[in-house]
Amino acid sequence: MKLKHLLASATLGLATMAVAQDDPLTVGFVYVGPVGDGGWTYEHNQGRLAVEEHFGDAVETVFVESVPEGPDAVRVMQQMALNGADLIFTTSFGYMDQTIEVASQFPDVMFEHATGYKRTDNVGTYSARFYEGRAVQGHIAGQMTESNIIGYIGSFPIPEVIRGINAAYIHAQEVNPDVEFKIVWVYTWFDPAKEAEAARTLIDQGADVILQHTDSTAPQAAAAEAGNVYTFGQASDMAEFAPMPRISSIIDNWAPYYIDRVQAVIDGTWESDDTWDGIGPGMVGIGEMTDAIPEEIRASATALKDSIAAGEYHPFTGPLNKQDGSVWLEEGETADDGTLLGMNFYVEGITGDIPQ
Known part of the structure; x- marks a missing residue:
């Protein structure tokens, strides 16, 4: 499986350090389905594209789609970190233990896991009140x-x-x-x-x-x-x-969250946290x-x-x-x-x- 738009960049030294203005941040996304699934992964990828549009040249993104929840996920996360990802979003519940495992190997990389509940100093969690x-x-x-x-x-x-x-x-x-x-x-x-x-x-x-x-x-x-x-x-x-037959829908809107968390890394204010938002804040x-x-x-x-x-x-x-x-x-x-x-x-x- 190949990284899409694979980009090399130096990692952040510490989570508390702000990224230099001329040093682009590399943000990775690990997807359980294809970006064209029309549903879950599609919306996470829309969030990634919103990050690119919002930050321009200050941020570069990488992603891998259709990653099984198992050993393959470990290898993909490891490769992202080795290739310079400063922040990695893992976007399926079944990536939880793998995210914790890889995060322990790369303490200077920040991880965000969607829909999980396990956190460490460099792993935060987020979900929506579907x-x-x-x-x-x-x-x-x-x-x-x-x-x-x-x-x-x-x-x-x-x-x-x-x-x-x-x-x-x-x-x-x-x-x-x-x-x-x-x-x-x-x-x-x-x-x-x-x-x-x-x-x-x-x-x-x-x-x-x-x-x-x-x-x-x-x-x-x-x-x-x-x-x-x-x-x-x-x-x-x-x-x-x-x-x-589709008479209405639930829409997952990840873009504001992704933009906020990327900005926190750039500012040097990122901390491990848990976010669970719903209709009111606009995540659902x-x-x-x-x-x-x-x-x-x-x-x-x-x-x-x-x-x-x-x-x-x-x-x-x-x-x-x-x-x-x-x-x-x-x-x-x-x-x-x-x-x-x-x-x-x-x-x-x-x-x-x-x-x-």
């Missing part, structure tokens, strides 16, 4: 379904994905008590063939609305072939499938709600989005029970971040088991 967008999607989906069956394509049964399923179900069930979720796990972030097959399976099971936590547009294409099935864009707008966006959604549903979904953004409403607000009927949140109680970050249970009403 569950806020899932709540808005569920609110729309629960009112758009006629079969009362909503399909959900899950990637891996990690807390991030489980949170999204729960948030979508809670808000679908709130507007439609008869709604049922059917979940298919594909154990991949990006595999168009598997994603399309999962979508077709859900459609065969009666789903007329499909949500996904996978990265390609294949479920959108499968829904378009089936007809009369609604979908939502994942990570990016996927607007090529609007106004049908809601794509255009097309005219396929009735006006009153668009209005109520917009009101929900605005209340989340303003901090007036938390998508996990009690009363809520766990799947087994035990009380999780009392009336008016909201979930704490620790529980959300480690979420390993479904809420009451979702059938089936979480794979182990």
Whole structure:
């Protein structure tokens, strides 16, 4: 696998040192999928391009796409560091341990790991509150379904994905008590063939609305072939499938974060930190709600989005029970971040088991 736009540059001596004005910073990005996936990796790459545009000649970027979560990731990160990367963003949950390993070998290089929770002096973490967008999607989906069956394509049964399923179900069930979720796990972030097959399976099971936590547009294409099935864009707008079947989307906006963290390195102010932002700060966006959604549903979904953004409403607000009927949140109680970050249970009403 070859580095794209591989550039050599001297590393920073220490994380606390500011980069000289005439010494360009080299920033690396490690991607789990191809930059053309139309979803997760596409949006991270848009952030990289925004860094290039913002800083001009002061920053050079490198990236490697389609890096498996395993030993290959270690080799790619090591090669980036050896070739002069001063700051490296590793953009998938499964890179967590590899990022920590390589960071220990290159203490003068700064690392940022997306969606993970392990930090060291030279490893920071960042993620987005995708569950806020899932709540808005569920609110729309629960009112758009006629079969009362909503399909959900899950990637891996990690807390991030489980949170999204729960948030979508809670808000679908709130507007439609008869709604049922059917979940298919594909154990991949990006595999168009598997994603399309999962979508077709859900459609065969009666789903007329499909949500996904996978990265390609294949479920959108499968829904378009089936007809009369609604979908939502994942990570990016996927607007090529609007106004049908893609009726709205969750958009991951990484550019402001990437620009801020690169600037911190240049200024010599970078420190290991954890960032978890949502709709309010703009890290999570809601794509255009097309005219396929009735006006009153668009209005109520917009009101929900605005209340989340303003901090007036938390998508996990009690009363809520766990799947087994035990009380999780009392009336008016909201979930704490620790529980959300480690979420390993479904809420009451979702059938089936979480794979182990």
